[in-house]
Amino acid sequence: MKESAAQRRWRSYGPPIILILGLLVLWEVLVTWQAVPPWILPAPSQIIQAMWQNADLLLPHVLQTMKQVLLGLGLAIVTGVALAAILDLSSWLRRALYPLLVASQTIPILALAPLLIIWFGFGLTPKVFIVTLFCFFPIAINTADGLTAADPELLALLHAMGATRRQIWRKVRLPASLPYFFSGLRIAATYSVVGAIIGEWVGASQGLGIFMLRSANAFKTDQVFAAIVISSLLSLILFGLVFIAERALLPWYYTSQRESQWV
Amino acid sequence: MSNAHLAVNQISKTFYDNGQAIPALAEINFSAGAGEFITLIGPSGCGKSTLFNIIVGLMEPDTGEICLNGQVLRQRTGMFGYMPQRDLLLPWRSVLNNVILGPELAGEDLKAARQEAASLLPLFGLEGFGEAYPATLSGGMRQRAALLRTFLTHREVMLFDEPFGALDALTRRDLQAWLLDIWRQFNKTILFITHDVEEALFLSDRVLVMSPRPGRIALDLIVDLPRPRRPNILVEPHFIELKAQLLSTLGA
Ligand SMILES: Nc1ncnc2c1ncn2[C@@H]1O[C@H](COP(=O)(O)OP(=O)(O)OP(=O)(O)O)[C@@H](O)[C@H]1O
Numbered sequence A: 001m002k003e004s005a006a007q008r009r010w011r012s013y014g015p016p017i018i019l020i021l022g023l024l025v026l027w028e029v030l031v032t033w034q035a036v037p038p039w040i041l042p043a044p045s046q047i048i049q050a051m052w053q054n055a056d057l058l059l060p061h062v063l064q065t066m067k068q069v070l071l072g073l074g075l076a077i078v079t080g081v082a083l084a085a086i087l088d089l090s091s092w093l094r095r096a097l098y099p100l101l102v103a104s105q106t107i108p109i110l111a112l113a114p115l116l117i118i119w120f121g122f123g124l125t126p127k128v129f130i131v132t133l134f135c136f137f138p139i140a141i142n143t144a145d146g147l148t149a150a151d152p153e154l155l156a157l158l159h160a161m162g163a164t165r166r167q168i169w170r171k172v173r174l175p176a177s178l179p180y181f182f183s184g185l186r187i188a189a190t191y192s193v194v195g196a197i198i199g200e201w202v203g204a205s206q207g208l209g210i211f212m213l214r215s216a217n218a219f220k221t222d223q224v225f226a227a228i229v230i231s232s233l234l235s236l237i238l239f240g241l242v243f244i245a246e247r248a249l250l251p252w253y254y255t256s257q258r259e260s261q262w263v
Numbered sequence B: 001m002s003n004a005h006l007a008v009n010q011i012s013k014t015f016y017d018n019g020q021a022i023p024a025l026a027e028i029n030f031s032a033g034a035g036e037f038i039t040l041i042g043p044s045g046c047g048k049s050t051l052f053n054i055i056v057g058l059m060e061p062d063t064g065e066i067c068l069n070g071q072v073l074r075q076r077t078g079m080f081g082y083m084p085q086r087d088l089l090l091p092w093r094s095v096l097n098n099v100i101l102g103p104e105l106a107g108e109d110l111k112a113a114r115q116e117a118a119s120l121l122p123l124f125g126l127e128g129f130g131e132a133y134p135a136t137l138s139g140g141m142r143q144r145a146a147l148l149r150t151f152l153t154h155r156e157v158m159l160f161d162e163p164f165g166a167l168d169a170l171t172r173r174d175l176q177a178w179l180l181d182i183w184r185q186f187n188k189t190i191l192f193i194t195h196d197v198e199e200a201l202f203l204s205d206r207v208l209v210m211s212p213r214p215g216r217i218a219l220d221l222i223v224d225l226p227r228p229r230r231p232n233i234l235v236e237p238h239f240i241e242l243k244a245q246l247l248s249t250l251g252a
């Protein structure tokens, strides 16, 4: 029996929706029933109310955070792809740089943030850099792997057909790496909002991170949760946008993956 | 050998694997006249693909040389039409953009190449599929697209390495008859590898039987069956005689 598109969609999206709704109801019931004070743990309904009531106040913070996220992610794409291309250029550079890149990920970025503030001041720049630090690595590594992922027989065919190295790079290796680039970008997109919030914690006057800190200091726990929910939504929206862009730019990849459950 | 299109002279090749010598080809000699259809047949591992790799320039032989129209070829990549066993279509390109790869690599006018390709789609059974991605095609159609890509390189000599090996018997028979039509229309010199004795006889002017590794030419059989050939030729007495001769050489 063949499933309809709606049935298939329900089969993949149904379980998480049911689980999330169930947990929210459980949370609401437990908090109300046990009479937990709202400054310790507000109920979901109170969080939504806080979001609604503070919408005007929240908007500039959200916009500030998004600005950092988008600039940082953009810069991460540029540096990530450039690094991948450099890694691909020579095996010497690859051997020299790869361990360095991995090591860079063992540095706690939270510890770097104050340094960046010292170097670049309290403006937009250090926050954008922090987002970039969070995001460039998955892009660089995935793209670098993607550039070596092309079918060797395909490379041989192009060579036999008289293609130059440059043509092989442009016509085979680059397009073959795009799905890898996008899976790196999806990971990066989910990190980016967290990166921006951490950047703001070190010193900022506006942004979701600052809103969270101020609300926590005032024991407005419902507002802290409101900011958390919004930052999660922002991450999800970014993830979704990358997914849509990927679909639009790599239609061939999705025709060949037609059997996958997400289609 | 003066007006032979392709001459393979004294080609030998030995591979080294962990210091162990694997002699793959031992002094292969043959020539293919202009417009000839020649099939190479031989046991698995006898060096057929290696010979093709050498001819198209992916590998250098230890000894010997490849001549085209009497000239020794040093730089051979880009000089031949070549089709490996797998279709190797670029999954991110439509059929039309796949088949113009040859002219594209040669820096020719893309618009003219697309026009020519589009006009050949019906002949290659791909009418209406120019914009389709390879993943949406059947195995036989993908193979025909790869054949069209090879023909559109406009090389005089084309090498096909088991192009129908992965297809089911029916599709295979269809494609064999069809390939003969195409070959006649385009008037190309073809070298063809197969494991299938009937396929070799049905298609070729000559069948070269290779010995087990290290490969040599054990038999150069002229297939003096009339053309055009139709599938019922498979049951004619002379076809069966030739088949027996091939099988006995292969079995020896
Ligand atoms: N790059 C290589 N390095 C080492 N050995 C190789 C290499 N390429 C081929 N060989 C060996 O050379 C021999 C001939 O290989 P080849 O692929 O040419 O055989 P073939 O006749 O095409 O076989 P088949 O009919 O199975 O395709 C095999 O024993 C193979 O293992």
Ligand SMILES: [Mg+2]
Residues within 6 Å of the ligand: B048, B049, B050
């Ligand atoms: Mg082979």
